[in-house]
Amino acid sequence: MDFSWETATSAVVDSFRDAPDPRFRAIMESAVRHLHGFVREVKPTMAEWNAAIEFVTALGKTCTDTRQEVILFSDVLGVSMMVETLNGQQEGTESTVLGPFHLTESPARALGDSIDLMNGARPCVVSGRVLGSDGIPLPGAEIDVWQCNEEGFYDVQQPDVQPAGNGRGLFRTDPEGRYWFRSVVPSHYPIPTDGPVGALMEKANRHPFRPAHIHFIVRADGHEEVTTHTFVRNSAYVESDAVFAVKRSLLADFAVKRDEATAKRFGVAAPFTHAEVDFVLQKKP
Amino acid sequence: MDFSWETATSAVVDSFRDAPDPRFRAIMESAVRHLHGFVREVKPTMAEWNAAIEFVTALGKTCTDTRQEVILFSDVLGVSMMVETLNGQQEGTESTVLGPFHLTESPARALGDSIDLMNGARPCVVSGRVLGSDGIPLPGAEIDVWQCNEEGFYDVQQPDVQPAGNGRGLFRTDPEGRYWFRSVVPSHYPIPTDGPVGALMEKANRHPFRPAHIHFIVRADGHEEVTTHTFVRNSAYVESDAVFAVKRSLLADFAVKRDEATAKRFGVAAPFTHAEVDFVLQKKP
Numbered sequence: 001m002d003f004s005w006e007t008a009t010s011a012v013v014d015s016f017r018d019a020p021d022p023r024f025r026a027i028m029e030s031a032v033r034h035l036h037g038f039v040r041e042v043k044p045t046m047a048e049w050n051a052a053i054e055f056v057t058a059l060g061k062t063c064t065d066t067r068q069e070v071i072l073f074s075d076v077l078g079v080s081m082m083v084e085t086l087n088g089q090q091e092g093t094e095s096t097v098l099g100p101f102h103l104t105e106s107p108a109r110a111l112g113d114s115i116d117l118m119n120g121a122r123p124c125v126v127s128g129r130v131l132g133s134d135g136i137p138l139p140g141a142e143i144d145v146w147q148c149n150e151e152g153f154y155d156v157q158q159p160d161v162q163p164a165g166n167g168r169g170l171f172r173t174d175p176e177g178r179y180w181f182r183s184v185v186p187s188h189y190p191i192p193t194d195g196p197v198g199a200l201m202e203k204a205n206r207h208p209f210r211p212a213h214i215h216f217i218v219r220a221d222g223h224e225e226v227t228t229h230t231f232v233r234n235s236a237y238v239e240s241d242a243v244f245a246v247k248r249s250l251l252a253d254f255a256v257k258r259d260e261a262t263a264k265r266f267g268v269a270a271p272f273t274h275a276e277v278d279f280v281l282q283k284k285p
Numbered sequence: 286m287d288f289s290w291e292t293a294t295s296a297v298v299d300s301f302r303d304a305p306d307p308r309f310r311a312i313m314e315s316a317v318r319h320l321h322g323f324v325r326e327v328k329p330t331m332a333e334w335n336a337a338i339e340f341v342t343a344l345g346k347t348c349t350d351t352r353q354e355v356i357l358f359s360d361v362l363g364v365s366m367m368v369e370t371l372n373g374q375q376e377g378t379e380s381t382v383l384g385p386f387h388l389t390e391s392p393a394r395a396l397g398d399s400i401d402l403m404n405g406a407r408p409c410v411v412s413g414r415v416l417g418s419d420g421i422p423l424p425g426a427e428i429d430v431w432q433c434n435e436e437g438f439y440d441v442q443q444p445d446v447q448p449a450g451n452g453r454g455l456f457r458t459d460p461e462g463r464y465w466f467r468s469v470v471p472s473h474y475p476i477p478t479d480g481p482v483g484a485l486m487e488k489a490n491r492h493p494f495r496p497a498h499i500h501f502i503v504r505a506d507g508h509e510e511v512t513t514h515t516f517v518r519n520s521a522y523v524e525s526d527a528v529f530a531v532k533r534s535l536l537a538d539f540a541v542k543r544d545e546a547t548a549k550r551f552g553v554a555a556p557f558t559h560a561e562v563d564f565v566l567q568k569k570p
Contacts, residue, residue, distance in 0.1 A: 001526065002533040011363065034319040038319040042316075044312075046369075053353070056344060062345075063342050068342070077320060078294075082325075085293075244296060246286045
């Protein structure tokens, strides 16, 4: 009960000693030690601590039904990627962040359907297979896909411009574990810059852009689910994603194909862009 | 651009390398290292990280013009006390937290006035001196005082019950550096328990109470200002203040006096409670 700089951390850690849940107790103990460690290291002035309080307050206040600024903060500090990587499958396709634009229900589509409902300028075919980590194809696997349009906007960001479900689809692999669908080549785009995280990025002289990518969640019976992206290999910002989500294994060639026969097979006109992406799922233990 | 568990922290620290303000850069580097250290230590599940995101979101959303839940969180983790102690004067009266109930303008009152506008049951006199750290009394020093009533509520918490300014006063020391005023003995009270911090305290099995105290800010020309409390020495919870604000040097005896002559001098009836509290201010460099 005699507060001092020297005993503060042990006193606060000790205040959690009667928490019934041992995991909660361990988390709070670690949080207190690291938070106090930060304060001991930077020795904030009153003005600086007040600015931190105001920043956290603004994070919460910026959140709405369609915007989550606290996750965005976790994203730009690389923490979302750490947590995703910790919890993602340890073999097979690497995972990356879910991001804020996933919807619970993507519209179910047939193999070969287009998820581009607006006849974009650069048609693109994405195809590949879903495999177990033993290399065996997985028929009936579910592929949930979502992406922004050629201008870098998701349907939910432009409800007056894009029809709901544009850039989204739920597919199932065929008996050989194959999938294919049509779309447009996605664009790089900025994370929201008009909130406290945007102000932080500006103060840090960091750009807000994410390289072009398509989101996937892939599921198959008896296997781990993987949340990931396919990145357009030569996209701008692929070396400096604002949310640190690029893993080298997730880069894919989006190559222009001029072969009429292949174009016809996918139901597009040549020339078209083609990305071939396989997903490998780890067996559940 | 190849995210990995091993390189994540250096990559995020490095993203702040071009921040023009070196102090901001140092703060962010420390924040990232400690936040990542926490994540590396506790290895949160997705559900746990989502709970943390929801908690921070709720902190911000609970804040209003009259409530600051982020400061409350800083309080119950002992961080407010660390920052106050870092920035408070290093000799003389020790500082403690400002708390959320200070108003910019306390009503100016004459020495001997009562700050209890409701004729409370346990009248109390607080008196003492303001001194420089060389022991010389400081005439004309300003004493800004605020406290809760005998039920543990500040005026701003009960606008329909207490008149504005109840429990508040701005006094100036006399030519001998003395001050005295009348009040009631304050009560211990709980911090707000109906928000996310209250839920955290409950999960931690921590009580939400603060021991009885009177707040002071003391100012004198040429001296450091001190923000502090006087605690009622035998109050409940003095050994376990929910915000860790007790320093032993700030405990004061609130003694019952039966001496009619002293009572008359202070304008109260015997018996009355009396606390004698000197404030010592450090000279400005």
